Amino acid sequence: MFTLFLGLLLWSGLHFWKRVSPSSRAKLGDKGKGIVAAGLVLSIVLMVVGYRAAEGTVFWGRTPAMTGINNLLMVLAFYLYAASAAKTRVTKWVRNPQLTAVKVWAISHILVNGDTPSFLLFGGLFAWALAEVIVLNRVAPPAPYRDVPVKKEITAAVATVVAFSITAAIHIWLGVNPFG
Known part of the structure; x- marks a missing residue:
């Protein structure tokens, strides 16, 4: 379940990045959009893989x-x-x-x-x-x-x-x- 949890943290962190630290997000400009997009895809992969492997x-x-x-x-x-x-x-x-x-x-x-x-x-x-x-x-x-x-x-x-x-x-x- 750690992988699932890691995916949730990554998803949440990337979505809140703009609100929590707008200056660091703005500094990256368009490059930041790519980082966020790639991170969100990774977070979804982590959540899916983690969910499918999790037992409870x-x-x-x-x-x-x-x-x-x-x-x-x-x-x-x-x-x-x-x-x-x-x-x-x-x-x-x-x-x-x-x-x-x-x-x-x-x-x-x-x-x-x-x-x-x-x-x-x-x-x-x-x-x-x-x-x-x-x-x-x-x-x-x-x-x-x-x-x-x-x-x-x-x-x-x-x-x-x-x-x-x-x-x-x-x-x-x-x-x-x-x-x-």
Whole structure:
């Protein structure tokens, strides 16, 4: 589980770098973006490898009811993420839709994966997203909401269905059926 934990620390550290030490991050300019991108890819690899190798106590297993709830929450998470990019109407009420999507994603995965490695991975990413929202709310005032055309709502809905379908297909390909 050390590899998983290391991946979480790297992920969180790189995301908070700009907030904790803006001058050191700014000094690197565009080169810093490459460092962050490479570090984030490495952190994801560490989390995936660490999660797949981790063992721990199982508190509950997957049930049909929790699987259904998980899938509904995942559709919501994908919509929130797409809504952030399209700046849809939900951004009027949800200030940080991408981070809210991460929190919904994490909770949905804990519901169907009740084991220690899942608590560490999904709980850790939930904690990161929550901390990120708190920091962002302190350092940046909310941007004013602007009405968007219906086309943006449709774009977000289509992106949600496409992303959910691709993600489900990848899960099935990896041997984890999200529907059963």
